[in-house]
Amino acid sequence: MKVISTSIPDVLIIEPEVFGDSRGFFFESFNQKNFSQETGLDVKFVQDNHSRSAKGVLRGLHYQIRQPQGKLVRVVRGAVFDVSVDIRKSSPTFGRWIGVELSEDNYRQLWVPPGFAHGFYVLSESADFLYKTTDYYIPDFERSVLWNDRDIGISWPIGTGAQPTISTKDTNAARLADAEVFE
DSSP, rough: EEEOOOSSTEEEEOOOOOOOTTEEEEOOOOOHHHHHHHHHHHOOOOOEEEEEEEEEEEEEEEEEEOOOOEEEEEEEEEEEEEEEEOOOOSSSSTTTTTEEEEEEOOOOOOOOOOOOOEEEEEEEEEEEEEEEEESSSOGEEEEEEEEOOOTTTEEEEEETTOHHHHHHHHHHHGGGGGGGOBO
């Protein structure tokens, strides 16, 4: 696998080695030993999640304020624009974001560390999104930062005049300035 650094050092793009021919393809989507060796991260995943979303759906920006989750995310069908926002107040990259296209064609994965808000926008007709987490989902600890907070300034690839499909929870999310964040 290939590990690619981003402008926020804790967020990593991971490209698995894909073996393909006329029959199809094969790759290891996760190998604990290789992941730890190549990334230098000593993490344990405890939960796998799978979501399917239609074109134009925007989910996020989500995080858990207690029992924060690191996430290893990927797309197995379709394509999304995936975003991570550093919400660790003591971090030199606080409030900065990374956006990466993840798709069934590029096989890329993204490591989103604990202390980051995460979300994605569906670019294809639909997308199946898989992610491993380092801690369990606890609804009482879930928080959201507003997806279009001007202070963060995410450049979502939403067409001019188009409106993403957003849940009520995400529509009512806090601006970063008002959100409960990590120290």
